[in-house]
Amino acid sequence: MRVLKTRIKTRTRKVPGSSPDRTRKNRVLTRVRACISLIRSGPGQHQNPDRTRILPSLASRAREQKKKRETKMDETLFLYGYIVFVIGIVIILIIMNTKKMLRGRSTVSIPPGSEGLPLIGETLQFMAAINSSQGFYQFIQVRHLNTGAAKIILNNEGENFTKRYIKSVGEIVGDNSVLCASTQRHKLIRSRLANLFSLSSLSIFTKQFDQLVLENLSDWEHKAATVVVLREALKVTFKAMCKILLSLESGKELEMLENDVARVYDAMLAFPLKLPWTKFYRGVKARKRIMRTLEKMINIRRKGLETHEDFLQCLLAEDAVDKDRASLSSSSSETPKKLTDEEIQDNILTMIIAGQDTTASAITWMVKYLSENEEVLDKLKVVKESLRMASIVAWYPRLVIHDCEIEGYVIKAGWSVNIDAKSIHLDSTVHSNPYKFNPSRFDGDESKPYGSIPFSMGGRACLGMHMAKAMMLVFLHRLITTYKWEMIDSDSSIDKWAMFARLKSGCPIHVKSTNIQDKAVAA
Numbered sequence: 001m002r003v004l005k006t007r008i009k010t011r012t013r014k015v016p017g018s019s020p021d022r023t024r025k026n027r028v029l030t031r032v033r034a035c036i037s038l039i040r041s042g043p044g045q046h047q048n049p050d051r052t053r054i055l056p057s058l059a060s061r062a063r064e065q066k067k068k069r070e071t072k073m074d075e076t077l078f079l080y081g082y083i084v085f086v087i088g089i090v091i092i093l094i095i096m097n098t099k100k101m102l103r104g105r106s107t108v109s110i111p112p113g114s115e116g117l118p119l120i121g122e123t124l125q126f127m128a129a130i131n132s133s134q135g136f137y138q139f140i141q142v143r144h145l146n147t148g149a150a151k152i153i154l155n156n157e158g159e160n161f162t163k164r165y166i167k168s169v170g171e172i173v174g175d176n177s178v179l180c181a182s183t184q185r186h187k188l189i190r191s192r193l194a195n196l197f198s199l200s201s202l203s204i205f206t207k208q209f210d211q212l213v214l215e216n217l218s219d220w221e222h223k224a225a226t227v228v229v230l231r232e233a234l235k236v237t238f239k240a241m242c243k244i245l246l247s248l249e250s251g252k253e254l255e256m257l258e259n260d261v262a263r264v265y266d267a268m269l270a271f272p273l274k275l276p277w278t279k280f281y282r283g284v285k286a287r288k289r290i291m292r293t294l295e296k297m298i299n300i301r302r303k304g305l306e307t308h309e310d311f312l313q314c315l316l317a318e319d320a321v322d323k324d325r326a327s328l329s330s331s332s333s334e335t336p337k338k339l340t341d342e343e344i345q346d347n348i349l350t351m352i353i354a355g356q357d358t359t360a361s362a363i364t365w366m367v368k369y370l371s372e373n374e375e376v377l378d379k380l381k382v383v384k385e386s387l388r389m390a391s392i393v394a395w396y397p398r399l400v401i402h403d404c405e406i407e408g409y410v411i412k413a414g415w416s417v418n419i420d421a422k423s424i425h426l427d428s429t430v431h432s433n434p435y436k437f438n439p440s441r442f443d444g445d446e447s448k449p450y451g452s453i454p455f456s457m458g459g460r461a462c463l464g465m466h467m468a469k470a471m472m473l474v475f476l477h478r479l480i481t482t483y484k485w486e487m488i489d490s491d492s493s494i495d496k497w498a499m500f501a502r503l504k505s506g507c508p509i510h511v512k513s514t515n516i517q518d519k520a521v522a523a
């Protein structure tokens with residue numbers, strides 16, 4: 001309307017021979033009004049002859065004006081759009097800049113390294129490392145943070161971090177295993193299992209283990225020329241685990257279990273392909289057979305047909321206590337926090353695997369280090385030093401639950417982080433001369449907190465730590481007091497497909513009876 005009014009004034013001034021007389025002005029105004037009404041009511045609706053005369057010129061002018069108005073509107077819209085776009089860009093730039101500035105100020109950045117290719121990440125590099133002479137450790141060695149980060153992560157279970165194994169491990173040990181259960185369920189399972197490792201059960205176990213070692217060592221001298229320590233240690237630790245967990249001491253069931261556990265162990269690092277000829281498939285089948293055997297045992301004990309003094313009985317007894325508690329407090333809507341049969345089964349298998357292979361590997365390394373360092377034979381600290389140098393469990397995998405910041409680096413939710421225990425154990429800033437087997441390093445103040453973490457720390461630390469140390473010491477004691485030995489293959493290569501750091505050679509030795517042996521056997 002403002003545009004039209006301006007035009008009215010202009011036109012009034014331009015009428016030829018006009019005087020500023022009111023009548024003429026009124027006439028012009030009338031025409032213009034007519035024009036406005038014409039525009040409003042649309043063409044061809046007005047019959048007034050006076051109007052008809054002026055219509056063509058006014059109508060075209062109105063069209064022109066409409067066009068101009070529309071163009072103007074288009075221009076305005078475009079201008080507004082442009083302004084909004086520019087403001088948007090400016091806001092994004094400001095946000096990005098602020099983030100950079102904040103990052104710059106707190107010196108927080110993503111840890112160096114690469115996320116690898118989409119979907120497969122760095123799997124190819126990992127496989128290449130496994131096939132190299134140094135094993136998968138070569139892969140992690142270049143991707144580790146320092147000891148400070150390890151301390152923070154290990155003490156943060158369930159908050160920013162939780163444990164996570166690769167899928168194949170989960171499928172083999174079972175979703176209900178203490179290694180793979182959800183953070184919430186892990187707490188309950190861990191507390192139930194921890195009850196089994198009391199001092200009294202440890203002392204019973206140590207006696208049982210001692211007897212098994214004596215029996216095993218007694219025929220070493222009559223064996224073929226060499227004794228492969230790893231092979232023998234695996235036999236003893238397996239028997240020890242089956243006895244303390246299930247009271248299984250001999251027979252076909254024990255033999256079958258031994259073969260199946262070996263298959264399960266082999267499948268843990270295998271490619272998760274379920275085809276009849278693959279290691280993984282054989283492992284899955286073996287796991288099923290083990291589960292069936294355990295289920296049968298549980299049923300027999302639940303029916304009261306058998307009772308034993310072992311870990312399985314303790315787990316079932318706790319279960320019964322929970323049922324009683326639940327029936328006493330009938331008002332409570334809380335469901336009894338007992339372990340399900342599946343949880344008991346998965347965790348019995350987990351403890352056999354966690355206890356047998358790790359300890360047998362540790363014993364083997366200990367014998368090797370001692371063979372190479374005879375001067376330290378009398379030191380009991382050899383256990384700690386062997387564990388530091390061997391790093392049986394080389395890395396501890398964790399899943400990041402929430403974004404957090406560690407040592408100036410941003411750690412994003414969903415990432416996998418690994419505590420690289422082996423790097424910490426062999427870090428020259430933590431241990432002087434780290435590749436030297438020196439049990440005396442733990443004598444004085446040299447040891448730094450979190451410098452030696454062979455059993456991990458925090459909410460996921462090894463439950464069988466004392467049991468493992470006891471087994472290593474008993475084995476060492478009996479070996480030293482029974483035989484003199486000589487190592488016949490000093491190769492330190494690691495079995496690349498083993499879940500835990502195993503000596504590839506198995507540490508073959510020649511043994512010779514000492515006089516002390518006779519006293520020991522007589523005792």
Ligand code: HEM
Pocket residue numbers: 163178179190193350351352354355356358359362392393395396397453454455456457459460461462463464465467468469
């Ligand atoms: C020398 C022998 C052993 C070594 C070096 C060892 C080492 C470890 C380490 C490092 C962890 C924790 C890994 C992590 O933080 O991600 C662990 C967990 C565990 N270990 Fe051992 N272990 C040994 C023997 C045993 C024995 C004898 C048992 C019991 C039968 C056992 C049972 C367990 C269990 C149940 C867990 C899981 C704890 C959890 O996730 O809450 N370990 N072990």
